[in-house]
Amino acid sequence: MTETAPLTIRYFAWLRERVGLAEEQLRPPAEITTVATLIPWLAGRDAAHAHAFAARATIRCAVNQEFATPQDRVSPGDEIAFFPPVTGG
């Protein structure tokens, strides 16, 4: 059996600072199929991830560079980004 492609997880702004990484490549277990199931799995990785994901209400997500909802699917090879509400302009 060939190994599945990893997810690329990207973090921005204070999520990046709290996790301590801008990007990581991870292979979550097969039951992680949506944004909603990915978040608690990431939060359980270590104290830094737990701190970053503690304020869930203020975290937004993009899947493959499009804004996503908790119900959106994540598949091997996807680029998933987590960030605070945007403040540009």
Next chain:
Amino acid sequence: MARVAVQADPFDPGAELARLLAGRTDIGGIGCFIGTVRDTAEGRRLAALTLEHYPGMTERAIAAIAAEAERRWDLAGCTVIHRFGRLTPGAPIVLVLAAAAHRAPALAATSFLIDWLKTRAPFWKQEEWEDGATAWVAAKEADDAAAASWDQTSPGFTAG
């Protein structure tokens, strides 16, 4: 087709106006918005703003916002240039131009573009105070309300 640029360098509004008008005689008005760094926030003196963005997604998001403006109004062209990096008070951050045959669509599209940029383009501002302390800017409900006033739901979600 909109002109979209995401860059660290300053932009030249005069050159961008000329570019929008080049070879066109059907334009009757151009709306313009330039966002700049203000030297105070929440009553404190600001030393700088640092803008972080999501390369790749930023360009796609702005192009989608511009396409939506072009769908809603009959525009002769529009330009969105957004800067990133560390910017000091007085520095321009964002340029929005919208050209049309008449002023109403030009002004409305300009207002729409900046309202949606504030809530739908992946930029994050970090304030740097005169004492060196820094803080990420929180999203403003007023910005969400302004964006929502254009009749669409806001993007993103509440994860918790």
